[in-house]
Amino acid sequence: MDREALSRAHQGFDALIGLEIVRCGDELVLAKLPVRDALKQPLGLVHGGVLASIAETLASLGTAAAVMPEGNVPMGQSNQTSFLRPIVGGAVHARAQRRHRGATTWIWDVEITDDDGRLCALSRMTIAVRPIRSGGAGSAGSATPGSGS
Numbered sequence: 001m002d003r004e005a006l007s008r009a010h011q012g013f014d015a016l017i018g019l020e021i022v023r024c025g026d027e028l029v030l031a032k033l034p035v036r037d038a039l040k041q042p043l044g045l046v047h048g049g050v051l052a053s054i055a056e057t058l059a060s061l062g063t064a065a066a067v068m069p070e071g072n073v074p075m076g077q078s079n080q081t082s083f084l085r086p087i088v089g090g091a092v093h094a095r096a097q098r099r100h101r102g103a104t105t106w107i108w109d110v111e112i113t114d115d116d117g118r119l120c121a122l123s124r125m126t127i128a129v130r131p132i133r134s135g136g137a138g139s140a141g142s143a144t145p146g147s148g149s
Contacts, residue, residue: 055123
């Protein structure tokens with residue numbers, strides 16, 4: 001994915017939470033997110049929804065790197081995230097590894113760790129690959145990688 005496309009894809013929710021994409025390719029995506037209070041649930045832990053959304057963003061961006069130049073768009077289809085240990089400070093580190101590259105679906109495994117390298121969450125992402133349709137809001141062509149729609 002070129003820098004311009006990555007920048008456009010990274011303007012919504014990902015920018016809001018402060019997600020930094022460290023590396024983006026069609027086999028491996030790396031990201032980092034500094035922890036701040038706005039990302040925590042009432043008990044002081046990084047909210048599980050933040051971790052699940054990071055997984056979806058990385059898998060969508062990695063898929064987009066290959067399929068958008070071919071006239072297709074990635075869309076989150078399934079997100080199965082298991083939370084293993086809390087993250088309360090420092091930074092969230094995420095590593096998405098592609099496991100399957102199909103014509104209509106891609107599968108990614110995402111590991112989320114803390115600053116000490118401890119595994120904190122695991123996600124299995126399925127990303128649908130669909131043709132880009134021209135049209136207005138609600139069409140596949142209006143979807144942004146990582147948007148989940």
